[in-house]
Amino acid sequence: xxxxxxxxxxxxxxxxxxxxxxxxxxxxxxxxxxxxxxxxxxxxxxxxxxxxxxxxxxxxxxxxxxxxxxxxxxxxxxxxxxxxxxxxxxxxxxxxxxxxxxxxxxxxxxxxxxxxxxxxxxxxxxxxxxxxxxxxxxxxxxxxxxxxxxxxxxxxxxxxxxxxxxxxxxxxxxxxxxxxxxxxxxxxxxxxxxxxxxxxxxxxxxxxxxxxxxxxxxxxxxxxxxxxxxxx
Amino acid sequence: xxxxxxxxxxxxxxxxxxxxxxxxxxxxxxxxxxxxxxxxxxxxxxxxxxxxxxxxxxxxxxxxxxxxxxxxxxxxxxxxxxxxxxxxxxxxxxxxxxxxxxxxxxxxxxxxxxxxxxxxxxxxxxxxxxxxxxxxxxxxxxxxxxxxxxxxxxx
Numbered sequence: 001x002x003x004x005x006x007x008x009x010x011x012x013x014x015x016x017x018x019x020x021x022x023x024x025x026x027x028x029x030x031x032x033x034x035x036x037x038x039x040x041x042x043x044x045x046x047x048x049x050x051x052x053x054x055x056x057x058x059x060x061x062x063x064x065x066x067x068x069x070x071x072x073x074x075x076x077x078x079x080x081x082x083x084x085x086x087x088x089x090x091x092x093x094x095x096x097x098x099x100x101x102x103x104x105x106x107x108x109x110x111x112x113x114x115x116x117x118x119x120x121x122x123x124x125x126x127x128x129x130x131x132x133x134x135x136x137x138x139x140x141x142x143x144x145x146x147x148x149x150x151x152x153x154x155x156x157x158x159x160x161x162x163x164x165x166x167x168x169x170x171x172x173x174x175x176x177x178x179x180x181x182x183x184x185x186x187x188x189x190x191x192x193x194x195x196x197x198x199x200x201x202x203x204x205x206x207x208x209x210x211x212x213x214x215x216x217x218x219x220x221x222x223x224x225x226x227x228x229x230x231x232x
Numbered sequence: 233x234x235x236x237x238x239x240x241x242x243x244x245x246x247x248x249x250x251x252x253x254x255x256x257x258x259x260x261x262x263x264x265x266x267x268x269x270x271x272x273x274x275x276x277x278x279x280x281x282x283x284x285x286x287x288x289x290x291x292x293x294x295x296x297x298x299x300x301x302x303x304x305x306x307x308x309x310x311x312x313x314x315x316x317x318x319x320x321x322x323x324x325x326x327x328x329x330x331x332x333x334x335x336x337x338x339x340x341x342x343x344x345x346x347x348x349x350x351x352x353x354x355x356x357x358x359x360x361x362x363x364x365x366x367x368x369x370x371x372x373x374x375x376x377x378x379x380x381x382x383x384x385x386x387x
Binding site for chain 1 (some may be wrong): 278279281289290292294306307316319321322324325329331334335336337339349353
């Protein structure tokens with residue numbers, strides 16, 4: 001019985017020591033995991049890539065069925081799956097989520113990738129507006145992405161959109177003032193919104209006479225919401 | 233006296249274990265589970281999000297086919313104790329696997345009312361205590377006071 005008081009802190013110390021091996025040597029690296037959502041709903045598959053701003057190898061991860069991911073460079077930590085870490089610093093993030101494949105090429109050919117469900121801007125490091133700072137230790141990031149529009153990949157008709165955007169942006173200041181927001185919000189809107197405007201208009205354009213107007217309206221409002229949520 | 237010192241050691245050990253698990257990103261200090269209903273009927277698909285009202289990570293859960301959910305932070309089940317605002321988004325599956333020209337399918341119809349999409353309008357705020365929490369989300373299709381359906385309502 002006399003040894004019991006000493007056994008307990010012994011266990012604690014052992015656990016602490018074991019934890020030191022958690023893959024956080026020197027504070028130079030962080031473990032990056034998180035979740036991917038499309039307009040509020042968890043994604044079911046996909047790929048996410050963290051591109052270091054200072055250059056170097058990108059870290060990738062697969063989005064699991066429950067919407068979660070963990071990224072690693074190459075195979076990551078082979079001894080400890082899930083223990084992969086990447087260097088701390090700034091990253092641009094690209095994400096692609098595809099629908100499940102529904103067709104194969106010819107007889108027994110490879111499956112054709114399903115349509116992409118996430119907006120095309122997230123697919124390229126030059127167009128993505130997602131960026132994160134990875135710090136030492138645990139990093140848990142949640143990404144809520146704008147859904148792709150039904151149009152395959154419309155060329156961005158910026159000039160055509162400008163009129164609409166200007167009008168919508170013009171609605172903003174009154175509400176901004178009411179909410180006490182910064183006065184520069186409308187400008188930020190102009191930068192952030194074209195994709196949304198595009199989403200709204202091309203969805204609407206692709207759905208006329210479908211006999212199913214709700215999805216198009218919804219896609220428009222959802223796209224707008226998702227963009228706003230990014231700003232939180 | 234002897235018992236007192238044992239308790240002191242025990243709590244020291246417990247503290248060490250808690251500290252160790254936090255440092256490892258292992259189990260969080262709280263869990264949240266529950267059932268999501270709309271007008272009393274379970275919602276059988278969709279996503280629940282717990283937005284921390286403190287410096288922390290979003291916790292999420294997929295709603296299962298009996299309406300249950302279990303909050304997760306990143307890859308791990310559980311979440312940090314604290315104040316949260318909860319949002320719920322559930323859609324019908326898309327009517328078709330692909331849209332026109334093989335493009336992405338249009339989003340399915342919303343099952344949950346729009347105000348539950350945003351933490352500012354959902355009206356669902358909860359304190360998650362250390363340990364296990366049962367948080368049933370009872371949604372209603374009656375709009376909250378002051379709700380105006382506008383696609384640009386957030387600013």
